[in-house]
Amino acid sequence: MKKMDKAIAVLAGLSMMLAGVGTAYADDTVDTDTTPQTTQSQQATANAQADADQAQADQNDQASKNAADTPAADNKEQAAPKAQTATAAGPAISNVEAPSTALIHGADYSNADKSAAFRVTLTGLTPGQPYGVLSSMNYGDLPALGASASAYNYNAPVFTASAATQTVDVFYRGLQKPSSTVAFALLSGDTISGSGDYTSLNGTVVNIFGGVQVKVIDLEGKTPVTLDSQSVEDVGVHTAGLKAHYTVDSALINDVAEICYSTTMNRIYSVNGAFNSDDWAIGWAYRAAWDCTTGAISDDEDTSGSIYTVSDIAAPYTSAHSQTVIGQWFNRGNTVKAEDQSNKTLPASGDIESVIPGLLANTKYGNWGYSGTANPAEMLFNTAKSGTTAKDPASMMYSGIVLTFKDGSRFVPNAMENPKAMQEVKDFTTKAAAKGPVSSDQLTDANKNGVVADNDGKVTAGSTYRVYVDSLQDTAACKALTAKNSYCYWTGYIYSTPKQLSSDDGKASTVRVDKDGKAYVEYQIPSDTVTGEHKIALYDNDGNLLGWVPVTVVAGQNNSNQQKLANTGSSVFVIAFAAVALLIAGASVMIYRRRQA
Incomplete structure (x- = not known):
């Protein structure tokens, strides 16, 4: 096992969007046959075309009469355009450039990069006017031309035009399985409201653009990677080495950009004070692997003087009813990348290693004090509720294999849907400090x-x-x-x-x-x-x-017996935290190893 040079921690959000889903794939690839196929989205496009044709005919009745005396154009000139607009000079979607990567249903798209975007070019916009762009991959059946509709920034970009021609990015959000043919609609309205993902626009559909082809991969109900085995190796004073063997479905490996070996460590040292349910505002979720992204920073940024530090740690929290929970909470991930391979492709099966830092000397780690596959929040709650005064009442340590695809989306396993992609870390005890106490x-x-x-x-x-x-x-x-x-x-x-x-x-x-x-x-x-x-x-x-x-x-004791020598380990990185603070504020400590030294 390779040894760790250094590590760092940051305060990060505990909650994650759990997407996952897990043993074979269905590729909805683009067929080379150009014969149109009837889908709900295409039917809506066809209906919108008819409405647009009628509107155009009504507005140009005289031009239609004169057309009878005009020589007919060739078939190519008469072909219907993809873009449909109520007026020739009005706002329209003039072009859509699809991403080269597939849309992966069942992946987490919250951290997808620019390569995952559909580049939608808009023309005829009025500067200062609010617009939104709907897509069938996020919206479902698009409203017809002239219909009222609403757009929300999370899955349909909402913006105020700054120029007559603009290009906006539209991302797939993974909420539903899309068709391999994607349609888009341009929405025009008067007022943008809300903020962030909840920025919204109510308006009217002024243009529809259809027929954009894209590859679709469906992971729903499947596990694209398994964690075949896991062992603890090279246990040190403050570190432990982990080694795992993984297998990725060979049909998918060419779409994988990164494989992360992710480990979660949750260790409670003490609970003090009386439990009060009013201090806990929580909602349960399945146990999930850390996504190797949220709150992650590199090992390259870590020390302060002579002290090996863990940064931005939540202090011990005493609730309104004076209960305190203290322990360690962090995630650790080691990532291997396709770009670092000689052939730019990761092996579909192989070994992967990680080093877990921040451990106490001469201390046992692993899993006890809870039942089943509880998630960290559930273990914290139940331990606090028990009101135990025993030292080290509970510990949780488990790993999962996280895949990052070439568009930046991720497969993040959870214990309910993808148990084969996760395993608990077997109990181990760190070594005593090399230097003991002096006489x-x-x-x-x-x-x-x-x-x-x-x-x-x-x-x-x-x-x-x-x-x-x-x-x-x-x-x-x-x-x-x-x-x-x-x-x-x-x-x-x-x-x-x-x-x-x-x-x-x-x-x-x-x-x-x-x-x-x-x-x-x-x-x-x-x-x-x-x-x-x-x-x-x-x-x-x-x-x-x-x-x-x-x-x-x-x-003290009224006798002259000498004290017995206890275990002589020193300590490092004990992370004090409060259960209430973690669960309400969503705080967790994330330790990330980008790659082995």
Whole structure:
């Protein structure tokens, strides 16, 4: 397995449009026979032609009478044009250039690129006048010429003309299976309302253009790719390597531009406070793979000084009723591209690898604490509802194979319709940090580094205890990250014999800043800590000593037994988040590996 150089995370939307659908294809390809075939769209075009002919005849009665004395033109000149308009000089669709790629029913077109567009050229427009362009691939049966209709920007471009001749892009939105013959209608109206995808125009159809040919692929009810096997390899302290074998339907591979090995990791470390259903505004959906696009950024942008950071992380959220859920949430994807292959075509079957970063040392990952194929939101809700106080109550980690087609549309599998394209990641445990805690006699005045204990150094066993860290070398950088909702994480040990402390953040504590601007970390002091003098030492992600402070346990176990040595892993990238914030605001942390180093 290749090792990861670096990684980065960004705050991104949790919700995705799930399109998917999954084992063979039906290509509705263009027939070389030019004999017209009757479809609903073509019938509407024919009806519109008749209406236009009648309108033209009514307006030019005298010209028709004079035509009897005019020599007949040849057959080519008499052929009916594709464009139909009520007046010769009025607004019209003069040409439509179809994309060279197929329309793929069952793909997600929310991120389709310009190559997927039909280029529609319009003439005779009035500058300042609102127009819209309807298409049978998104609209269904088009309204007749002169009929009233509405256009919405999501599937029918709505705009105000800036010139008499303009070209607009019309995209297939994947909502219905289109015919291989696509028709278009030009709508003219008075007022554009709404905004974004909901920008709309009510108006009258002033022109129809039909007969545009395009290839159609139907994925509905099919799975075009399978994730045949998956294994965990090269497990490190803060990373784990994944290896999968995939198979793409050979009939489709020439239409595939990218294959992404997508993994979702959702890990809950603690739930505190009482559950209240009023804090949760949610709607369930099928478990789905990350689309390898939403919120993704490259590995090439990542570090800040000496601290390996995860950026733009949602802070721990306390609901109105004081319940907090803390854990890790991110997606990771490794993409291979056809353009990087010698023959510019991806293999229809083969191995693909990925490296998952941001893991805690000496920590178990995988799947537990839920049933079936719950999605991350459902697992979060049920765990919060349970009100459990146990550490590590739930974990979810699964992968899927995502296809990006040459027009930028995507096949994104979900567990209901495409289970063969997805698999859970088997449980694994990361390695302990290479550097462990130093012995008690190595904690000297020279390496105290000014760490300050809260409450005059008095500690109660079984309580949460705060240590202030403003004097430490890396604190300034951590405070700067905190100011923009980013964090670094440090591990604590209590002595004489070093015993790792836990926190709500897992096995480490994020550096936070109090209302007075002072930086601190917090840990739970074990309830079996003996009364007397102790030391709390802090370590960075790689197990390097940062500093230490003496404390006195004033209420603990009244015995002289030495503490037992616990697992000695340091931590990195613990991502604190709130279930309510994630589900209501739609926030998630996306970690994306564009390609292996």
